[in-house]
Amino acid sequence: MIDADVAPLPLAQVLASIPDPRRKRGVRYPLAEVLAVVVCAVVAGSRSFTMIAEWAVHASRQRPLTASGRVPSLATIHRLCTLMDAEALDAALTGWVRDRCRSRAVAIDGKEARGAKNADGSRVFLMAAFDHDTGCVIGQEHVGAKTNEIPHFATLLDQLGDITGMIVTADALHTLGQQAEALHTRGAHYVFTVKANQRGLRNRIASQTWAKLAPQHTLREKGHGRTSTWQITVQRAQSWIGFPHARQTIRLTRDRIDHRTGDMTREQVYAITSLSPDQTTPSELAALIRGHWGIENRLHWVRDVTYDEDRSQIRTGNAPRVMAALRNLAISIHRFAGATNIAHATRAATREPEIARHLTGL
Structure with missing residues (x-):
């Protein structure tokens, strides 16, 4: 901080x-x-x-x-x-950059520079800590060719200094007990997406009584010929959910109508957080989840399109x-x-x- x-x-x-x-x-x-x-x-x-x-x-x-x-x-x-x-x-x-940010929420995500190669011909893969509010990278970790993002998570956190009270968002790859513990020991909170790579956890969260709960926050967006409606439902995480320091589980539902074709689609995303109901609201949790997805168009897209990173031929040293x-x-x-x-x-x-x-x- x-x-x-x-x-x-x-x-x-x-x-x-x-x-x-x-x-x-x-x-x-x-x-x-x-x-x-x-x-x-x-x-x-x-x-x-x-x-x-x-x-x-x-x-x-x-x-x-x-x-x-x-x-x-x-x-x-x-x-x-x-x-x-x-x-x-x-x-x-x-x-x-970090000294100029007051980061409350940080997204952690990785990106491969597809056109670039290390001197040995291996890929260049970098994991970034991205400030939700400013859209700036406040930490970056190089991920070696013979490993993946998971063991670099704690190392990247340590780059950020004192993260007490910070909220870290991450995709399903990091929805692991060891990552939850790494944040807890540093005084930070998590909001993790839960997908099929953690099938047991996802099934337990999905089996909760969602149908009996009304959505606690709704957001509608129009643009690009589509209307998207986001609904978030949150409930306390029961002990049988079985994930370290979990306080709430989340279901985010997106209904999309394509006005050009008339097609309607529904997507449901589950998430889990160490934040208690007293520490956050459903609307804030929705903003955190959608803010994490924003790293794609606020950082990765800019590097790929404006700076043409994926086609970069810079490969030496x-x-x-x-x-x-x-x-x-x-x-x-x-x-x-x-x-x-x-x-x-x-x-x-x-x-x-x-x-x-x-x-x-x-």
Whole structure:
């Protein structure tokens, strides 16, 4: 959680803390200086090292980007992003973002950068902690090729510092007793989706007396030629549900009408939470569940579409994770500035380089 009495560090100071992988002899540009150029370029929507170098040339025509007035070359940018300590960079950047958030609810979810590959040819898979309110990534963990998200859950929580009172949402992969215990021991709460991978738990929750309960909250949405009606029903979790620290079970029903075809569909989602009725309301639980689903269009979709991440051909050394960290940072910077359309915001910064400099404070 955030200490309101501690002023967040400027981004330039954070970049200066990243260890430089180069030998001191012959260094033309300080690492922080090159990183500042790269960050601004990614804020402006640059998707590759070539685009970053081209944006730097464009921006330098208005005002010098470096103390020397020279522009880092494509080779310099590529080499530094390949050699840089990606874990240190990720930790520093997510820490800078975290210091600007007051996270009450955080979604944990993973994403594979399908186009990228590690040096050994293995996949690049990253698990992020995503702030519901701001839409920013406040922590990120690299998931190795020979493992999965589950053992990295607690490690990612530890990146967030003191999470007492925080609500963590996660999909069905993490609906496990060990994850519930990891949150409980840290003073946090969970809202977990329950699906077929936990068939016994799902069957026990589904067997409760839902039919006798009226929905406690209803929400209707219209858009894209459809009307969706969400109804949430909540009841206390009985001891025979058999899940650690469970206080309530949840059924979320979505009825959708497609006005173009007339088709009607119904979907039911079950969930479980350690929050008691005194700590939350049905409408707040509905917002938490739907807020978790929002990570797909507020983060994954932006990285895939605006930054074309799934088709990225950046594959050398640490560069894939470095670029993923920079994309997360750029999205967060735009969110802090109030942008609701990241693609529009990046195009504006491409045309006017001073916008990127202003947003980053570099």
